[in-house]
Amino acid sequence: MKRILAILFTITALATGPLSNAQTVNWKKVKVLVYTKNGTGYVHDNIPSAVKAIQKLGTQYGFKVDTSADPAVMTEANLQQYTLLIFPSTNNDVFNTDAQRVAFRRYIEAGGGFVGLHSVTGTERNWRWFKMMLGGTFAWHARFQKFTVRVIDSRHPSMQGTPAVWEKGDECYFAKELYPGPRVLMVHDLRTIDTTNAQQKAALEKNRGTFGDFYPNTWEYAFDGGHTWVTTLGHDKKDYSDPTYLNHILGGIRFIASQVKAIDFKKSYAAQRDEEVRF
Numbered sequence: 001m002k003r004i005l006a007i008l009f010t011i012t013a014l015a016t017g018p019l020s021n022a023q024t025v026n027w028k029k030v031k032v033l034v035y036t037k038n039g040t041g042y043v044h045d046n047i048p049s050a051v052k053a054i055q056k057l058g059t060q061y062g063f064k065v066d067t068s069a070d071p072a073v074m075t076e077a078n079l080q081q082y083t084l085l086i087f088p089s090t091n092n093d094v095f096n097t098d099a100q101r102v103a104f105r106r107y108i109e110a111g112g113g114f115v116g117l118h119s120v121t122g123t124e125r126n127w128r129w130f131k132m133m134l135g136g137t138f139a140w141h142a143r144f145q146k147f148t149v150r151v152i153d154s155r156h157p158s159m160q161g162t163p164a165v166w167e168k169g170d171e172c173y174f175a176k177e178l179y180p181g182p183r184v185l186m187v188h189d190l191r192t193i194d195t196t197n198a199q200q201k202a203a204l205e206k207n208r209g210t211f212g213d214f215y216p217n218t219w220e221y222a223f224d225g226g227h228t229w230v231t232t233l234g235h236d237k238k239d240y241s242d243p244t245y246l247n248h249i250l251g252g253i254r255f256i257a258s259q260v261k262a263i264d265f266k267k268s269y270a271a272q273r274d275e276e277v278r279f
Helices: 002-023 045-059 100-111 119-120 126-135 199-209 237-241 243-259
Strands: 032-033 064-070 084-088 111-115 138-140 145-151 165-170 173-176 183-189 214-223 226-230
Touching: 002 126, 002 138, 045 084, 045 237, 045 243, 064 084, 084 119, 084 243, 100 138, 100 226, 111 119, 111 138, 111 243, 119 138, 119 226, 126 214, 126 226, 138 199, 165 243, 173 199, 173 214, 226 243
Parallel strands: 032 064, 032 084, 084 111, 111 226
Antiparallel strands: 138 173, 145 165, 145 183, 183 214, 214 226
């Protein structure tokens, strides 16, 4: 009996260990920067709603939230204070200088955290390292519609509370220049995308590439010393008052906060924006 109990205890510990780790975040020590700068081009109207939602989560859970659209915040001295940076539906070039890009990169190399929402994959499309950190860069999205997303890694801490099968109104995003490494957590079920329009069907078939019925929409990535979590969901500004979606992004914030132990710029090495990554 003792042996059976010991085995059961071990199995339980293995099953709940990562989740317990994520749930024991000391929120009082967590400070995030919500960065809302957009480059020339389309700007999502959901950004103010996202900012308010994250501020509300901060009040609810006890973590500090700063917001800025000023690239001047991208210095090592300033970024040192943040557990993680959140880019909500950013798009195109969001830094003014390569010095700002290097400061951002060195923050990640120092062990910093990053959470990207929705169109974040369309950010800094001409910066190779940034695209590597994200896991890819924006290629195309289907028109806004209701379709099904599915959790494929239900044991991952950030997926706790996310419906295993979730019918959601959103844009089905696709990426190019995909990099190996990200751990996919949730996917679009492409069988549920409306393809009655011939043009949309052709675009979907082109952009799915070698993927079958499922295409990544949420992933996490331990990359270049830092910790990244991305979801391409969240187009509708109403999402940011929807408890299910808010739990989804809170799961990402909580997971990344649990991974970031300290910001140590002594571990950073890049002197240029596209210096080769030290894998």
